[in-house]
Amino acid sequence: MEKKRVVITGIGPITAVGTGKRQLWDSILHRRSNVSRQEHYIDEELWGGFHIAKVSDFRLEDFGFSSAAVRVFKECQENGSRDLIYMLSSCKLALDDSRLVYDRDDNDIGLALTCENPGIDDFICRIIENTIEIIEGRAPALPDLTKIEFIQRLYERFQKKVYNLQTFMYLHQVSRVLGLHGESLFINNACASGLFALEAASRMIRSGRTKTVVVAGADDPSFMTKYLWFKKLGIYSEDGVMRPFDRNRNGLVFGEGGGAIVIEDFAHAQSRGARIYAEYLGGGFTQDAWKVTVPSMTTNFYAKAFRQALDCAGLGAEEIELINPHGAATGIGDKYEALTINEVFGSHRPLITAFKPYTGHNLGGCALVELIILLLAMGEGIVPATLNHTTPDPDMKIEIVKEHLTRSIRIAAKMSCGFGGYNAVALFKKIQ
Amino acid sequence: MLTAIITMASVLLCLLAARRWYVPFLRNPDRIDIDKLGLKIVKEERRQRVRDILTAFFGGFNAMLSESDTRKAGAHCEAFPPLFRPFAQEGAAMAFSIRSFFSFKYSTRKFEPLSDQLGRPYFFMHYIGIGFWCGMAWRRWPKLVIRISERLHPFYKYLCFDGFGFETGLFNYLKDKNALNSFSRFPGFARRACYQGFGRSLWFLYMDDPASLRRQVSTIDEAYRGDCYSGVGLAVIFTHLDAPEIAFSFSEQVETEYLSDYFLGVSLALYARRMMNPDYLDQCLQKLAPRQSDFLLSALRICDLRFDQLIARSTSDHYRDWRQSVAEDLDAMLHQSAVASSRR
Numbered sequence: 001m002e003k004k005r006v007v008i009t010g011i012g013p014i015t016a017v018g019t020g021k022r023q024l025w026d027s028i029l030h031r032r033s034n035v036s037r038q039e040h041y042i043d044e045e046l047w048g049g050f051h052i053a054k055v056s057d058f059r060l061e062d063f064g065f066s067s068a069a070v071r072v073f074k075e076c077q078e079n080g081s082r083d084l085i086y087m088l089s090s091c092k093l094a095l096d097d098s099r100l101v102y103d104r105d106d107n108d109i110g111l112a113l114t115c116e117n118p119g120i121d122d123f124i125c126r127i128i129e130n131t132i133e134i135i136e137g138r139a140p141a142l143p144d145l146t147k148i149e150f151i152q153r154l155y156e157r158f159q160k161k162v163y164n165l166q167t168f169m170y171l172h173q174v175s176r177v178l179g180l181h182g183e184s185l186f187i188n189n190a191c192a193s194g195l196f197a198l199e200a201a202s203r204m205i206r207s208g209r210t211k212t213v214v215v216a217g218a219d220d221p222s223f224m225t226k227y228l229w230f231k232k233l234g235i236y237s238e239d240g241v242m243r244p245f246d247r248n249r250n251g252l253v254f255g256e257g258g259g260a261i262v263i264e265d266f267a268h269a270q271s272r273g274a275r276i277y278a279e280y281l282g283g284g285f286t287q288d289a290w291k292v293t294v295p296s297m298t299t300n301f302y303a304k305a306f307r308q309a310l311d312c313a314g315l316g317a318e319e320i321e322l323i324n325p326h327g328a329a330t331g332i333g334d335k336y337e338a339l340t341i342n343e344v345f346g347s348h349r350p351l352i353t354a355f356k357p358y359t360g361h362n363l364g365g366c367a368l369v370e371l372i373i374l375l376l377a378m379g380e381g382i383v384p385a386t387l388n389h390t391t392p393d394p395d396m397k398i399e400i401v402k403e404h405l406t407r408s409i410r411i412a413a414k415m416s417c418g419f420g421g422y423n424a425v426a427l428f429k430k431i432q
Numbered sequence: 433m434l435t436a437i438i439t440m441a442s443v444l445l446c447l448l449a450a451r452r453w454y455v456p457f458l459r460n461p462d463r464i465d466i467d468k469l470g471l472k473i474v475k476e477e478r479r480q481r482v483r484d485i486l487t488a489f490f491g492g493f494n495a496m497l498s499e500s501d502t503r504k505a506g507a508h509c510e511a512f513p514p515l516f517r518p519f520a521q522e523g524a525a526m527a528f529s530i531r532s533f534f535s536f537k538y539s540t541r542k543f544e545p546l547s548d549q550l551g552r553p554y555f556f557m558h559y560i561g562i563g564f565w566c567g568m569a570w571r572r573w574p575k576l577v578i579r580i581s582e583r584l585h586p587f588y589k590y591l592c593f594d595g596f597g598f599e600t601g602l603f604n605y606l607k608d609k610n611a612l613n614s615f616s617r618f619p620g621f622a623r624r625a626c627y628q629g630f631g632r633s634l635w636f637l638y639m640d641d642p643a644s645l646r647r648q649v650s651t652i653d654e655a656y657r658g659d660c661y662s663g664v665g666l667a668v669i670f671t672h673l674d675a676p677e678i679a680f681s682f683s684e685q686v687e688t689e690y691l692s693d694y695f696l697g698v699s700l701a702l703y704a705r706r707m708m709n710p711d712y713l714d715q716c717l718q719k720l721a722p723r724q725s726d727f728l729l730s731a732l733r734i735c736d737l738r739f740d741q742l743i744a745r746s747t748s749d750h751y752r753d754w755r756q757s758v759a760e761d762l763d764a765m766l767h768q769s770a771v772a773s774s775r776r
Contacts, residue, residue: 232741234743234744249746291740293742293743294739294742294743297587298544330744331742331744331747332744332750333743335746395748
């Protein structure tokens with residue numbers, strides 16, 4: 001039986017440089033980024049601060065949800081992490097963009113969500129704040145309670161929050177508001193999550209269980225606890241400038257938001273006259289099984305993933321015209337990606353451009369956010385420049401696109417790798 | 433002379449034909465005289481410790497030579513008590529190098545996958561075992577040793593030079609002090625790794641005579657004395673993990689300026705030991721006074737954090753960078769710690 005073809009028919013980005021595809025693409029064309037310094041206070045005392053690409057002017061009410069749904073979501077994440085809200089909104093944008101008409105009570109639309117640590121940092125901050133309240137006597141003080149009473153009070157205080165942190169609740173909330181009744185999955189493969197989710201979703205379609213799946217990823221990394229972890233690793237750019245593959249790269253900058261795509265069985269999309277952004281030709285996925293932060297140094301499992309993707313798509317390396325790497329602007333990370341590209345491509349050099357300087361690093365959602373930019377670039381015939389890349393690193397032996405190029409791209413690759421040794425490469429073809 | 437060579441070659445050819453080529457290489461650990469090895473150990477308890485280590489080492493060595501399946505050799509190593517297993521694995525890796533002479537299956541290019549089969553948690557020992565063999569076989573061909581190391585994992589290849597330095601110290605140094613000149617033929621950090629291995633050998637040679645050990649280190653070029661003490665620290669933990677307080681009692685003998693180097697070795701050994709058998713490490717560290725175990729656990733945390741932080745570095749000498757950054761943190765910690773204050 002012939003393998004079902006999977007195409008992308010809807011996109012929904014929410015980023016610091018634009019909500020929705022038009023705003024986002026306009027910002028890309030104008031080389032805009034939206035990084036600002038955010039300071040965190042405990043009471044009135046400054047705890048610290050860091051640069052972040054923040055989503056501004058975001059209102060859940062603008063997305064056309066029912067007022068009941070808006071209320072539920074606001075309750076869920078009141079004053080806290082907005083990852084779930086970004087996930088839901090980007091799904092809605094993508095569904096609207098796909099112009100898919102479906103019966104909310106009876107459909108088989110699947111859902112694949114990704115996020116690195118949904119709500120965890122918000123939760124940690126709340127615990128820290130509560131501890132301070134208790135110490136300062138604003139909450140029931142420890143000496144007045146038995147240990148069991150104290151723990152019981154804490155449990156009651158966090159019970160609902162903890163329950164909602166479970167990833168199945170994220171799936172539940174998004175499915176319920178959007179009325180999606182097909183297979184649903186939550187996937188976490190760190191920064192590479194988006195491509196892993198895309199592959200899992202495409203298998204739902206290829207298996208024949210469904211004709212449409214919404215794939216979404218989002219993250220809200222605006223918490224001090226998240227920043228402190230990356231700072232400790234020495235990979236947060238303190239000047240707020242991400243310089244992928246540059247000799248002077250000094251780390252990443254967080255980016256709020258998320259991205260969703262609608263993938264569909266090609267025949268189904270054709271039959272309803274849907275706009276097709278690109279065909280997903282297949283991917284390669286490997287695991288270093290070595291260290292958490294440092295990539296494998298002997299066997300290049302990233303290159304193996306790339307070759308797997310090429311095999312899966314039945315393509316030769318020379319057919320790839322554009323690569324969008326992970327490009328997190330870290331010391332070893334960028335070098336490893338360059339090594340991988342050199343190993344797979346030899347003398348053939350596709351165009352290479354990285355998008356994180358525009359949107360910031362959206363962690364669990366980054367692969368989907370960047371994939372959306374890649375799809376827009378393929379559609380518009382413009383290869384966006386990598387912002388802030390001015391001084392090539394001679395060790396890497398790759399050339400990065402520094403200025404926007406007008407170029408029709410037929411086949412492009414999205415690369416993504418994440419902490420924990422996850423490597424993913426996905427290939428896309430423009431359908432004329 | 434020529435007759436002897438021809439006879440030996442004929443015997444070897446016959447054994448090869450009978451697939452028992454390895455027989456001349458097998459060693460009976462019971463027949464190894466530690467005095468003949470030149471070890472200056474007097475206390476019976478410590479002499480016995482060295483005998484046990486040699487038994488494990490040659491147990492692994494013989495198993496790797498005689499077993500056709502690497503996994504079976506690994507299982508043989510695993511039969512030793514946890515304290516001695518790493519030495520069995522080191523011996524097995526050394527035998528691996530000998531096998532590489534006789535079979536392409538054991539080419540050093542294939543070393544890492546076979547190291548996985550032998551016992552993945554012990555890979556540190558495998559690199560050292562390869563280096564040990566390099567010291568025995570290729571002492572006069574440093575370029576060959578460099579070429580072999582270049583085929584190995586870029587992070588761990590330096591351990592091969594550590595093994596080289598250990599072999600040099602153990603078998604050649606006492607007979608010929610110029611033996612250390614061979615280290616100068618290795619570039620940069622490889623040379624320092626040789627001195628670290630040499631430092632390990634000094635512990636084996638003088639483990640119950642700290643004054644002599646210190647005297648030997650003092651004759652070494654000043655630039656490498658710290659590396660020698662790192663080697664001593666490594667060896668102390670590897671040979672006496674079951675009595676980790678020795679790491680602290682011996683530290684009293686180390687000159688203050690080299691104390692952080694010494695504890696760097698201790699920390700790296702703990703890091704490797706934890707990879708090999710974390711439960712056993714926990715069990716051993718529980719024997720320490722809380723202040724001492726806290727110190728060692730903090731040192732391990734530094735090793736972990738500094739490893740994770742390698743992602744921010746774009747240089748290619750990651751092992752050197754890691755070791756250097758751990759050393760800097762340990763130096764800072766020592767200045768603050770009770771260990772340092774009790775010495776002042």
